Structures are given as structure tokens and as C-alpha cells.
Amino acid sequence: MHEQSLVRSLLKQVESLRCEYDGGCVSEVRVEIGPLSGVESLLLLGAFELLSNGTTADGATLVVDEVPLMAKCKSCSHAFEINNFVFSCPLCGGNVKVTSGEEFLLTSVSFSGDPVQNELSTAVEKHETASAQRSER
Amino acid sequence: MTTTKTITVRRDVAAESKADAGIERLRLGRRGTLVVNLLSSPGAGKTALLEATAKCFGGERSMAVLVGDLETDRDAQRLSPLVPTAQLTTGGACHLELPLVRRGLDALGDPQVDFLFIENVGNLVCPASHDLAEHLRIVLVSTTEGDDKPGKYPKMFRTSDTMMVTKLDLLPHVPFSVEAVIEDARRIQPDLDVLQACAIDGTGIRTWCDYLVSERTKRLAEFE
Numbered sequence: 001m002h003e004q005s006l007v008r009s010l011l012k013q014v015e016s017l018r019c020e021y022d023g024g025c026v027s028e029v030r031v032e033i034g035p036l037s038g039v040e041s042l043l044l045l046g047a048f049e050l051l052s053n054g055t056t057a058d059g060a061t062l063v064v065d066e067v068p069l070m071a072k073c074k075s076c077s078h079a080f081e082i083n084n085f086v087f088s089c090p091l092c093g094g095n096v097k098v099t100s101g102e103e104f105l106l107t108s109v110s111f112s113g114d115p116v117q118n119e120l121s122t123a124v125e126k127h128e129t130a131s132a133q134r135s136e137r
Numbered sequence: 138m139t140t141t142k143t144i145t146v147r148r149d150v151a152a153e154s155k156a157d158a159g160i161e162r163l164r165l166g167r168r169g170t171l172v173v174n175l176l177s178s179p180g181a182g183k184t185a186l187l188e189a190t191a192k193c194f195g196g197e198r199s200m201a202v203l204v205g206d207l208e209t210d211r212d213a214q215r216l217s218p219l220v221p222t223a224q225l226t227t228g229g230a231c232h233l234e235l236p237l238v239r240r241g242l243d244a245l246g247d248p249q250v251d252f253l254f255i256e257n258v259g260n261l262v263c264p265a266s267h268d269l270a271e272h273l274r275i276v277l278v279s280t281t282e283g284d285d286k287p288g289k290y291p292k293m294f295r296t297s298d299t300m301m302v303t304k305l306d307l308l309p310h311v312p313f314s315v316e317a318v319i320e321d322a323r324r325i326q327p328d329l330d331v332l333q334a335c336a337i338d339g340t341g342i343r344t345w346c347d348y349l350v351s352e353r354t355k356r357l358a359e360f361e
Binding site: 002006009010012013017021023024028035036037038039085087088103105106107108110113 | 140142144145146147148149150151153154232234262263265266267288291292295324
């Protein structure tokens with residue numbers, strides 16, 4: 001269940017984009033995950049709903065795009081989708097570089113309405129403080 | 138009328154923690170400490186391997202251990218008579234993160250050692266996703282777990298530099314093929330180094346220690 005700590009990082013980035021672009025309420029957050037991102041879609045959605053509560057992303061929809069694991073051969077440059085986690089080139093057997101499916105990416109944030117006149121001390125930070133206090137105990 | 142504005146980006150959600158880990162890796166690497174993250178399922182023999190490592194190194198190389206568990210300081214009690222050890226209890230969390238590692242380093246007074254071992258929480262899933270500023274990531278697979286583990290936990294094996302097969306002494310009693318586990322793991326990570334050991338009778342421990350010394354030289358060269 002490490003999705004919660006990932007969602008904390010995600011909410012921080014969403015908040016930083018909201019400040020950067022002077023956005024209003026966050027209405028949609030879109031992310032990309034792949035088979036090697038270490039993120040499970042359902043757990044992510046649950047953690048987002050829980051942790052966005054009381055933040056400027058409260059009520060926002062989280063859209064999760066699942067991308068395939070893609071790679072490119074370092075020897076012959078063949079680009080292909082990796083199936084069954086076999087990380088070698090199906091044409092020449094060469095070593096490959098993974099080009100997608102390994103990361104957990106924030107891909108877009110939608111804002112609706114006027115900029116929220118809010119201070120930087122958002123509920124995300126409150127969550128962190130509460131969590132830090134819990135771990136101190 | 139409500140207006141909607143969409144900002145399109147491509148940002149790695151873990152970018153901040155990765156950058157933070159990079160800074161710590163640089164700091165420890167520059168002063169000659171190789172950070173080794175040890176990962177495995179519970180009971181694969183991480184603590185036993187560290188006990189054997191401490192005995193094998195003797196005074197020849199200095200080491201310290203940060204040991205992660207959900208509860209208790211049992212592993213720290215085993216290791217602290219041998220080497221400086223700090224227990225990191227996660228209170229239920231399934232993996233270690235860098236702030237806990239830093240807390241452990243502080244508890245030990247930020248020791249100037251050749252090797253800092255981080256014994257992660259026994260779990261082949263979540264710890265794979267967290268960079269603890271290690272220079273070397275090692276996954277242990279014990280012969281009692283079965284040789285089919287790499288394919289079941291691809292991220293763990295894909296992100297590891299080395300696989301250590303442990304509990305070799307039990308091979309005659311369990312249906313485990315060393316060749317099969319190596320083949321399965323190298324399908325996922327073709328560059329994986331493979332070692333084998335038994336911490337109880339000492340088989341493979343000298344080779345493991347020599348490997349650590351040579352990896353330290355190789356991996357810390359880029360920080361000089």
C-alpha cells in the first residue's frame with residue numbers, strides 16, 4: 001500500500017501547478033501508469049479519494065491511463081511492446097531500453113472557475129504533518 | 138460561466154524523491170560509503186547474510202546497518218554486537234523511504250564506513266519502487282521460496298543489480314533449481330549479477346565479500 005505516499009507526492013505536484021498557472025479548483029487530474037510503475041490503479045484511485053479530501057483537489061476526478069511496456073533495442077533499434085516481461089529484442093536478442101511503462105507520470109491537470117484565493121499551506125501539508133506526528137508516536 | 142483550463146505536462150511523480158535520493162547518494166559516495174539496499178521476501182536470510190558479512194570482513198572493512206521492520210528490534214539485537222546498527226520500525230508501512238534512512242543515519246551519528254547496508258522490509262513488491270540513495274541494489278532469493286519468484290515480481294528483479302541465492306545448504310531438500318531461477322531473472326534483467334551463498338556454513342560468503350569490495354571500487358569511482 002505505498003500508493004498513499006505516491007498520492008501525497010502527486011497532490012504536491014498538482015498544487016504546485018495550480019500555483020504556477022494561477023488555476024482555480026482542480027477538476028481533473030490525469031496520470032499515466034505502466035506495468036512496471038509499481039502502481040496499482042484501484043489502490044491509487046482509493047488513495048486519491050482519501051488524501052485529496054480537504055485539499056484544493058477535493059472532488060477532482062482522477063483519470064488513470066494505463067500504458068503498455070514499450071522498449072527499443074540498443075543494437076538494432078527495433079521498437080516493440082514487451083510481453084511477459086522478457087527484456088530482450090525479439091529480432092536480434094539484444095539488450096533493450098524501456099521507453100514507456102516504467103514510470104508514474106502526471107500528464108495533465110484541469111482547473112475550473114476562478115483562481116482559489118488560498119494560502120500555500122494546503123491540506124496536503126496538513127496531511128503530512130499528521131502523518132509525521134503518527135510516525136513520531 | 139465556468140471556465141476550464143487544462144495544463145498538459147509530463148512530470149514524474151517521484152521526481153522530487155528521486156532527486157533527493159540522488160543528492161544523498163552523491164554525499165555518501167563522495168566520502169567513500171557504498172550504500173547497499175538489500176531486498177527480499179520475509180525470511181530469505183538478509184540478517185543472516187549480514188551477520189556472516191560482518192564476521193567475514195572482521196576489521197578489514199568497516200560497515201554499518203540500518204534494518205527495517207514493521208515492528209520489534211529483533212534484527213538490530215542480532216546485528217548490533219557485530220556492527221553499528223540502527224533499527225527502523227515502519228509501524229506498519231510495507232517499505233522504507235529516504236527520510237527513515239536519514240533518521241537511521243542520524244541515530245548512528247552518520248558513520249564514516251566503507252559499506253552502509255540497508256536491510257529493507259521483507260517484501261518483494263513496494264520496496265522496489267523506492268530509491269533509498271543506494272549505489273547497489275541486491276535482491277535475495279532463498280531456495281525455500283521456489284525458483285519461480287522473478288517472473289512473479291518483475292519490478293523487483295528489473296530494478297536490481299544483483300541476485301543472491303541464499304540457503305544453498307537446503308538445495309538437496311527442496312524443489313529449487315538454481316539454473317531456473319537465474320534464467321527467469323535474466324529474462325527480466327539481462328545484466329543481473331548472480332551470487333550464491335549459505336550464511337550458516339559460510340559457502341559463498343568470501344566471494345560475496347570480495348564482490349562487495351570490487352563493486353565499491355567500481356561504483357564509487359564516478360563520485361571521485
